[in-house]
Amino acid sequence: MPNFEEHNIQADKNISFLNLLQTSTDIYFDWKVTAAFYTSVHIINAHLAKTIDKHYQRHRDVEEALNPYNQLSVSKIDEETYLSYKRLHNLSRRSRYLIHEDAKNRQEERPHYISENHFKKAKNRLQEIINYFENRYEVKYETVK
Numbered sequence: 001m002p003n004f005e006e007h008n009i010q011a012d013k014n015i016s017f018l019n020l021l022q023t024s025t026d027i028y029f030d031w032k033v034t035a036a037f038y039t040s041v042h043i044i045n046a047h048l049a050k051t052i053d054k055h056y057q058r059h060r061d062v063e064e065a066l067n068p069y070n071q072l073s074v075s076k077i078d079e080e081t082y083l084s085y086k087r088l089h090n091l092s093r094r095s096r097y098l099i100h101e102d103a104k105n106r107q108e109e110r111p112h113y114i115s116e117n118h119f120k121k122a123k124n125r126l127q128e129i130i131n132y133f134e135n136r137y138e139v140k141y142e143t144v145k
Helices: 004-024 029-052 059-066 079-097 116-137
Strands: none
Touching: 004 029, 029 059, 029 079, 029 116, 059 079, 079 116
8 A cells, every 4th residue: 555655756756747748738638637636646645645544445435535524534624625626536537538517416418528728727726736735744746837
């Protein structure tokens, strides 16, 4: 099971990959969003490894562990960071499956593609997550370009 440092090393590698994608192409926004999300997954997993020494198999379990609204959450984070993570997860699902889930988790029939605007949102969400955990743990991640 990877530890705090190992997850942070992988997060930095993912940021390097994301930066490479950004500087080498003006397309493939779906892969850029996916790279941003999986960067956040490692940052979140570093947090879970540090606070509760636990790794979850499902995204739903991770969200439950982080949820600031749930009294039973075992590794809460602040509301803004939690919502950034959930929104980035949703953008990643849209990117990977071409779906858009409304508030009731219903999926529309038409495909939903990822645009540059979606990627900008994903990058902002990732930066919010990075800022929170850099401050919380006094770590420094590579800069997202």
